[in-house]
Amino acid sequence: MKLVKTLVAASIAAVLAAxxxxxxxxxxxxxxxxxxxxxxWRTANTNDVKAAAQRHNINLKFSDAQQKQxxxxxxxxxxIAQKVDLIGFVPIVATGWDNILRxxxxxxIPVLIMDRDLSVSDDSLYVAKIGTDSYTxxxxxxxxxxxxxxxxxxxxxxxxxxxxxVILEGTVGSSAATGRAHGFDDALKASEHKDRYNxxxxxxxxxxxxxxxxxxxxxxxxxxDKIDILFAHNDDMALGAIQSxxxxxxxxxxxxxxxxxxxxxxxFQAMIDGKANATVECNPLQGELxxxxxxxxxxxxxVPKSVFVEEGVFTSDKAAEVFPTRKY
Amino acid sequence: xxxLKKLSHSSLALPLAALALLLLFNALFVDDxxxxxxxxxxxxxxxxxxxxxxxSSLIILALGMTFVIATGGVDISxxxxxxxxxxxxxxxxxxxxxxxxxxxxxxxxLCGIGAGVLAGIWNGTLVAKFKIQAMVATxxxxxxxRGIAQLLTDGQIITVYYKPFSYIGxxxxxxxxxxxxxxxxxxxxxxxxxxxxxxxxxMIQSVGINQTASKxxxxxxxxxxxxxxxxxxxxxGTAGLIEGSFIxxxxxxxxxxxxxxxxxxxxxxGGTLMIGGKYYIGGTIIGAITIQTLTTTMYAVxxxxxxxPAVKAVVIxxxxxxxxxxxxxxYRNYRLKQGSSAAKEAEHA
Numbered sequence: 001m002k003l004v005k006t007l008v009a010a011s012i013a014a015v016l017a018a019x020x021x022x023x024x025x026x027x028x029x030x031x032x033x034x035x036x037x038x039x040x041w042r043t044a045n046t047n048d049v050k051a052a053a054q055r056h057n058i059n060l061k062f063s064d065a066q067q068k069q070x071x072x073x074x075x076x077x078x079x080i081a082q083k084v085d086l087i088g089f090v091p092i093v094a095t096g097w098d099n100i101l102r103x104x105x106x107x108x109i110p111v112l113i114m115d116r117d118l119s120v121s122d123d124s125l126y127v128a129k130i131g132t133d134s135y136t137x138x139x140x141x142x143x144x145x146x147x148x149x150x151x152x153x154x155x156x157x158x159x160x161x162x163x164x165x166v167i168l169e170g171t172v173g174s175s176a177a178t179g180r181a182h183g184f185d186d187a188l189k190a191s192e193h194k195d196r197y198n199x200x201x202x203x204x205x206x207x208x209x210x211x212x213x214x215x216x217x218x219x220x221x222x223x224x225d226k227i228d229i230l231f232a233h234n235d236d237m238a239l240g241a242i243q244s245x246x247x248x249x250x251x252x253x254x255x256x257x258x259x260x261x262x263x264x265x266x267x268f269q270a271m272i273d274g275k276a277n278a279t280v281e282c283n284p285l286q287g288e289l290x291x292x293x294x295x296x297x298x299x300x301x302x303v304p305k306s307v308f309v310e311e312g313v314f315t316s317d318k319a320a321e322v323f324p325t326r327k328y
Numbered sequence: 329x330x331x332l333k334k335l336s337h338s339s340l341a342l343p344l345a346a347l348a349l350l351l352l353f354n355a356l357f358v359d360d361x362x363x364x365x366x367x368x369x370x371x372x373x374x375x376x377x378x379x380x381x382x383x384s385s386l387i388i389l390a391l392g393m394t395f396v397i398a399t400g401g402v403d404i405s406x407x408x409x410x411x412x413x414x415x416x417x418x419x420x421x422x423x424x425x426x427x428x429x430x431x432x433x434x435x436x437x438l439c440g441i442g443a444g445v446l447a448g449i450w451n452g453t454l455v456a457k458f459k460i461q462a463m464v465a466t467x468x469x470x471x472x473x474r475g476i477a478q479l480l481t482d483g484q485i486i487t488v489y490y491k492p493f494s495y496i497g498x499x500x501x502x503x504x505x506x507x508x509x510x511x512x513x514x515x516x517x518x519x520x521x522x523x524x525x526x527x528x529x530x531m532i533q534s535v536g537i538n539q540t541a542s543k544x545x546x547x548x549x550x551x552x553x554x555x556x557x558x559x560x561x562x563x564x565g566t567a568g569l570i571e572g573s574f575i576x577x578x579x580x581x582x583x584x585x586x587x588x589x590x591x592x593x594x595x596x597x598g599g600t601l602m603i604g605g606k607y608y609i610g611g612t613i614i615g616a617i618t619i620q621t622l623t624t625t626m627y628a629v630x631x632x633x634x635x636x637p638a639v640k641a642v643v644i645x646x647x648x649x650x651x652x653x654x655x656x657x658x659y660r661n662y663r664l665k666q667g668s669s670a671a672k673e674a675e676h677a
Contacts, residue, residue, distance in 0.1 A: 040484045172634045203632045208582045209485075209575040214382070218627035221360075221375055236485070240575055247498065249367045266487050269425055 029059040030294060031079030033089035036067040040264060044328030045090075045115065045284035052287030056295070069093055073100045080107045086294050087111045091118040094175075101125035110297050114290055117175050123305070127297050130290050132282050133308045134176045137261050138183020140280045141231055144313050145259055146193055148277065156228055157255065162195070163228045166219045167202035168212050168241060170233035176282075177204075180233050180261055200226060205237040212237025216244040224248070232260040235267035235279055242275050253277050253316065263314060265326055271319035281311040284328055343597050343614045346647050350621045358628045371499045375624060377506065383620035384512035385410075385567040387613055389587060390594035391519050392563030394612045395556045397595050400536045400604025401455060401462030403557060406564040406591055408473025409447040410584025413440040413568025415477040417493075418486045418578035427489040436493075437569060444565015445558060447473070452557035456550045470588070477580035487577040497573030508570045515566070519609055529607075532556060536604025590619055597647055 030053070034046050046062075053060035061084060063075035069092050079087050080103055087109055091097060098120050104111050105125055113129040120126070148154070149163065156163050167184075170177030188194055201219055205212035212232060219227060230245075232238035238260035245252040252258055252275040260267060263281035270276040286309050296303050314322055354361040354375075364374035389406050396403045417440030422430035429436065447469055454465035488494075496507050503510075523529040534542040535552050543549050564584075571583050596602060597618060598611025622643060626636050649655055 037483050043483065169632075172632070201630065203627075203630065204634050206634065209577060209579060210571075210582060213575060214623075215627060217378060218624070221378070222628065239487075239577075243494075243574075243576065248373065249369075266485070269487075269489075 027057050029084045031061045031084040031087045033063045033072045033075040035090050035092045040328050041284050048285045048287040052291050056291040076100050090115045094119050128303050130307050134179025135183040137280050138180035139187040142184050142187035144278050158226045162198040164198050164200040164226045165229040166200050166227050168205040168232040168237040170207045172204050177233050207234050209236045209240035213240030213244050216241035220248045227256050229257045235260045235262040235264045239266050268319050268323045271316035278315045280313050283309045283311045340611050343611050347618045370504050372504050379620050379624050381506035381509045383617050384508040385570040387512045387616040388515050388563050388567045389591040390612045390616045392560035393591040393595050394607050396560050398532045398536045398607035399556050403466045403560045404588045405466040405469035407584040407587040408470050409564035410568035410571050411477040411580050413444045413565040414572030414583045415480040415578040416440050416443040418488050419480050421488045421490050423486040425489050429490045440569045441565040444561045448558035448561020452554040456553035481578050481580050485577050485579050494576050
């Protein structure tokens, strides 16, 4: 019995010593709470954070919240108890963070938000936000579109004087949908070619393929030969819509110009097949920027409140070239 | 003649009237609603075709649900089972871009339907053998089902590039009617045949009305219940294949989402009562078509899809209230009163 106890104690000690020595070898300890793994995009995001932590020689305490805010709050509380150097997290919802962030502030641990927005009563509760900029994504969509129309001298199919746009919106109220819609609208209004376009219809497709397909089906039934351009708030809805367009005997990317946001593998395949025109990237590879910013904060340097990752625009003529390098 | 008699049956009259009303609304307010075109490749195209082929997976689900509800139970797991079925079929085919399937197509289809049947066996065992309340027993797969589908697909949306897979939700080249509609027709014929030519229908009704009495009458109640849930699983498996094929992908989060509710609605709209007993296959089919017509109408008039459930709820509330015994009685009393006051007036005059 005694022998067993000694053995257990010894092994615990050994494990502890090992963990301490690895912790010693790393520069910084950062706690990170991820939402979960709801999509390919999120998985890419998680993997990138882990890989970047290794590159930066950071002792990363990673916690998966499995889609629950309470799990995230618990994780953050644990990070505070463990006295990590910095806490990062992807807020699953926008509200309800005041208390836990105040606890972190009292413990003098800086907090860095990634990817999603949050609203707190006091902005100083977090240092900065790393993420994608859905407003700019919407703007980029319009700018690409306007360029494309100019270059290819696109004419309305119904012979009228305006190009008709239909829009598949994302989930109502989500920050991505609102941002992309505003960005697109503002760019359209500010454009010198604003009289060239007419928004024919705009309905939500809930960011899913099925809804995108059904709503597009209905658009085509109502307007058919009037539709010149489709702007989908994400790639999945565009992929669903492409099938409706084909089922109606129209040619996607030729009869109807298709542009969407995200840059998932499926849309690249569609572009290679000549069924979509362009996608504006929504970049999940935010790990590098996250740890760079974290290091700056810990060194006492000032960082802007919002730090955005770089996001490209990919067009069908480059799709085949870029495809093999895509990580998500 | 027999069919006509059944159609004029009071419990079918209401759902038919509801459907007619919806179609009338469409005829008045939506341009070209009833226009059906023949496309270059010979396929039929138009909103009525859309309604029928989008309704087909719901019809299939609702057929299975009708039997389950007739036994006094309910199967709320069918939407999640759809997701499992679509996931297993797509995983078998694989997401290879070249369009070459990893396993033969037939095997993948069997896998999808098999997953549905397995789910049915699970539900059936819990309900028939262990006598767990149907709502609770099927709740397990409702919550776990999407998780299982996620596990199968590794949390990703698997897009299938293998062409024949898209035929299930689209058209087989050369056949003008959508395949999903043909599958639904086959299932309906199968069910009507079972209903008419075997004593299964009678047994199901009897179990739904009184289990103990049925047992004494020599009906194997456990077996009937078991079969009913397996059939519902089979229907869900088939519907899952169609739903997956619509988008040519397995979307574990959204495939068949909330379809169990639509299926239950279709059954109740059709006049089958939730307490079990008598059921109406024809009513169920019309109920399912009504629900899809409502959805298509909302899209056509531009109500956005997130507000759709609210409109749906109002319409369904109306239909269900009109169908309720209490309302019918109130209506009868009202008629009687009117009749008597009219009679009195006649007397006075």
